[in-house]
Amino acid sequence: MSSYKPVAIPSYPKLGEKITQDTLYWRRYKTPVQIKEFGAVTKIDFSPVQPCNYAVTASTRIHIYGRYSQEPIKTFSRFKDTAYCGTYRGDGKLLAAGCEDSVVQLFDINGKAALRQFVGHSKAVHFVDFTADKFRIVSGSDDYASKIWDIPNGIEISTYKEHTDYVRCGCASKLNDDLFVTGSYDHTVKVFDARTENSVMTMQHEQPVESVLLFPSGGLLVSAGGRYVKVWDLLKGGQLLVSLRNHHKTVTSLCLSSSGQRLLSGSLDRHVKVYSTMNYKVVHSFDYAASILSLALAPDDEMIVVGMTNSVLNVKHRKPEEKKSNEPVAKKHPRYRMFVKGKDYMPKQVKQPKIPRHRKAMESGRIDKADFFFSVYLGSKAVLTPVRTATPEVTVAVMNEIERRGTLKNALAGRDEKQLSLILNFLIKHMVEPRFAPILLNVAENVIDIYSSVTNQSPVVDKLFLRLQDTLEKEISYQEELLEVLGMMDTLFATMASKKTTVSRETRPSIPEENNLMAVKSSS
Numbered sequence: 001m002s003s004y005k006p007v008a009i010p011s012y013p014k015l016g017e018k019i020t021q022d023t024l025y026w027r028r029y030k031t032p033v034q035i036k037e038f039g040a041v042t043k044i045d046f047s048p049v050q051p052c053n054y055a056v057t058a059s060t061r062i063h064i065y066g067r068y069s070q071e072p073i074k075t076f077s078r079f080k081d082t083a084y085c086g087t088y089r090g091d092g093k094l095l096a097a098g099c100e101d102s103v104v105q106l107f108d109i110n111g112k113a114a115l116r117q118f119v120g121h122s123k124a125v126h127f128v129d130f131t132a133d134k135f136r137i138v139s140g141s142d143d144y145a146s147k148i149w150d151i152p153n154g155i156e157i158s159t160y161k162e163h164t165d166y167v168r169c170g171c172a173s174k175l176n177d178d179l180f181v182t183g184s185y186d187h188t189v190k191v192f193d194a195r196t197e198n199s200v201m202t203m204q205h206e207q208p209v210e211s212v213l214l215f216p217s218g219g220l221l222v223s224a225g226g227r228y229v230k231v232w233d234l235l236k237g238g239q240l241l242v243s244l245r246n247h248h249k250t251v252t253s254l255c256l257s258s259s260g261q262r263l264l265s266g267s268l269d270r271h272v273k274v275y276s277t278m279n280y281k282v283v284h285s286f287d288y289a290a291s292i293l294s295l296a297l298a299p300d301d302e303m304i305v306v307g308m309t310n311s312v313l314n315v316k317h318r319k320p321e322e323k324k325s326n327e328p329v330a331k332k333h334p335r336y337r338m339f340v341k342g343k344d345y346m347p348k349q350v351k352q353p354k355i356p357r358h359r360k361a362m363e364s365g366r367i368d369k370a371d372f373f374f375s376v377y378l379g380s381k382a383v384l385t386p387v388r389t390a391t392p393e394v395t396v397a398v399m400n401e402i403e404r405r406g407t408l409k410n411a412l413a414g415r416d417e418k419q420l421s422l423i424l425n426f427l428i429k430h431m432v433e434p435r436f437a438p439i440l441l442n443v444a445e446n447v448i449d450i451y452s453s454v455t456n457q458s459p460v461v462d463k464l465f466l467r468l469q470d471t472l473e474k475e476i477s478y479q480e481e482l483l484e485v486l487g488m489m490d491t492l493f494a495t496m497a498s499k500k501t502t503v504s505r506e507t508r509p510s511i512p513e514e515n516n517l518m519a520v521k522s523s524s
Contacts, residue, residue, distance in 0.1 A: 023284055026274060026284040029317065032315055033315040034312055034313070034315075037063070037307075038059040040058060041056055041058045041307020042085070042294055042307065043086055044056055044294045044305050044313075046088070046296055046299055047092040052299055053065060053066050053067070054305060058311065058313075061077045061083065062083055067298075078105070080100075083100075084100070084125060084127070084128075085125075090130060092109065094109065095107045096130065098124070098128050100124045101124075103118065104137060105118075116151065118137070120149075120156045121143055122141070122143040125141045126141065126168045126169070127182075128140075129172040129180065131148075131173075131178070131180065136157065138180045140168070142168075144161060144163045144165060145159055145167070162199050165208075167183070168184065169209060170182040170183060171213060177194075180194070181212050181214060183210070183212040184209055188209070189212055189221070191238070201234065203221075203223065205223050210250065210253070211251070211252060213254040213256060216260055219233065220234065221234055227247050227248065229244040229251055229254070230244070231243075231280065246273050253294050254266075254295070257297055258297070258299055263277055264295060266294070267292060271288070274286075286304075288306060288308060288314060290308040290312065291308060303315060303317055392426070392429075399439055400439050403442065412443070420461055421461065424464040427443065432472075
């Protein structure tokens, strides 16, 4: 018996969904692990050194979790009030955090009590970070001030009071020891140099700033606030490169992938958006159960951790890629076992009914029933076999394969009332689906051609033909209505464009008059 190839069942994406490499990559993150915290999770920070534990700031505690642990492996709870922004130093040995009681605390990751307490702010400290030289801490507070602290001496080095509202976020450069950025509720992002007394750059975000992020190269800065994520070019004096508005509510957190090619933003709209840093288009989106306050990616991108307002920590691990071996697999001869046992060995001759080899495979579950019918060239039966299944993709794939072989009419002909009812019910249910329409319309045409001459012989089949006609007429009317709506929208857009052009032409002559008026005022 000749060999056969199994029927390929195509996978149809959902309507409006485009499958890309990014979609496949980000979908490889497993079902999340949910960890309940004591309060809203406001900050997540990964240690930059192995084993890459991460610090979770929630309520009055900072919990340290291992990569796969669901319970804290360490807890820092020496806070009198709500803790903020637990952040690792570059070597992973120290941890700094702010607090509602206006104190900045420094911890040894292996200890419990605070190594240093920096007192100088008058209100809650919401952001802390270590400078690139690892010997200083930058902090921002609700007292509108940003401060730099010296770790070895435990003293304040300098203070900046240029913001006019709460300083809620900031970050220090990983390349320049003296450069750091702050974001404030006064709608501005400021860049400071510790060697100068004033800020060296100011950007207008135009919304209260919730998060800022510096690219590893130090040339680009990202700010988030309101519904906007904005990217600034620091090498061009803080020029705005792009303004993104893909969230429906306030954007609260930002993070960058290890390669720097993907930017992630979390929002109160319960979504995490993934952007390509080449064109800043959304390439993927995650949906969560509650509003998002914090977001972090592991240094190797193997984990994505999200903190939410409902005090839940959501942890997703990425499945490792399956390594495909390039070595060809040696195919063993069907009689390999006989050769191994020896040429003189002969099995016992037992009389059994002759069953095709593929039928045995079908009965054992190794091949599908439709594939079995194709293997013995009974394609007409293969049409009806998957119609009884709950997956229309299989039925459509089989019909497509029969059409490819040029035997669709033969396969559909000669059906009794029950079999024809199965085919017609399937067509009525799935023919108007865009993913199946090209194939099923052809099947419907063939069914009508074959069985139009035998109508009025079965009331069941006649009723199904009328339902099929009604389904097609409704779909045609929907398409006509949609075309009318598209025509009206095109007319509306064309009218708006013409009005805009007319207004611009009418306002153009007023420009010289304004200039003349200004000239008269200046001369007088």
